[in-house]
Amino acid sequence: MIRSMSGYGRGVAEDEGLQISFELRSVNHRFFRLGLHLPARLAFFETTARQLITERVQRGKVDLTGTIRGPSSLSDVQIDQELAASYAESFTVLAGDLGIEPEIDLAMLADLPGVVSRQSTRPLDPQGDKARAKEALSEALDEFEAMRTAEGLHLADDMKQRFEVLTNMLRSIEELTVDLPHRYRDLLLTRIGSLMDDVSVELDPARLAQEVALFADRCDITEELVRLRSHIHKAGTQLDNGGPVGRPLEFLLQEMHREINTIGAKAKVAEIGDIVVDVKCELERIREQVQNVE
Structure with missing residues (x-):
């Protein structure tokens, strides 16, 4: 089957509120070039993604963009009040030593390391997450190939x-x-x-x-x-x-x-x-x- 080098495909897979999605785009190129744009939580899938794509695409400039997200109910926001108070006290002392008025607000404290953290209530499932990622990428590849074949x-x-x-x-x-x-x-x-x-x-x-x-x-x-x-x-x-x-x-x-x-x-x-x-x-x-x- 003749295929065009231009194509687009999107795939989504969900499990227990976790959603993994991929978008594939390609344009003309003399050789094969693959660019992966994955968040840190999908870094584990990079090698597999390369393998799945290279098995089905031989030529063109291909870009893969991945996202992974879940509803807020799957994570708890933790605030370290003692650490925030320690930061505030240190800034107050520093401001007094410098002879200036301390300007401390919650937004500034929330941005400081360790004050705010999110802990997922969803148990880790490496194999399940990889399976969902493969499902989403396979769906994106199928749509991607269908478009390239039709144009081809x-x-x-x-x-x-x-x-x-x-x-x-x-x-x-x-x-x-x-x-x-x-x-x-x-x-x-x-x-x-x-x-x-x-x-x-x-x-x-x-x-x-x-x-x-x-x-x-x-x-x-x-x-x-x-x-x-x-x-x-x-x-x-x-x-x-x-x-x-x-x-x-x-x-x-x-x-x-x-x-x-x-x-x-x-x-x-x-x-x-x-x-x-x-x-x-x-x-x-x-x-x-x-x-x-x-």
């Missing part, structure tokens, strides 16, 4: 249509090359005739035939057309087979550019040159699509 199908259909357009363009080039030697012969005769109007020299048919043969050899693009058709066929096969096809398609497009450039250099007919320009434009459109494919 559209990209594949578009590229197949464009490869069909390329095939038709090559057919037009082939039709123009059939009588190319004859057209060149007529052109030579016309030019030579205009040059020999005032010169009584008889044209050597053998020399003319030799010149036409040399031209036909220099302008022969049969091999290039055969290779181009082969590359187009291979690209179509890649799209039909599915899987990570981005890199193989990039290579085939490079080869197609090479062949069409050679055809453009060899062809001496304006009509073929025009088609060569159209082929290059179509190849560029396909290349832009391939950049979105895994």
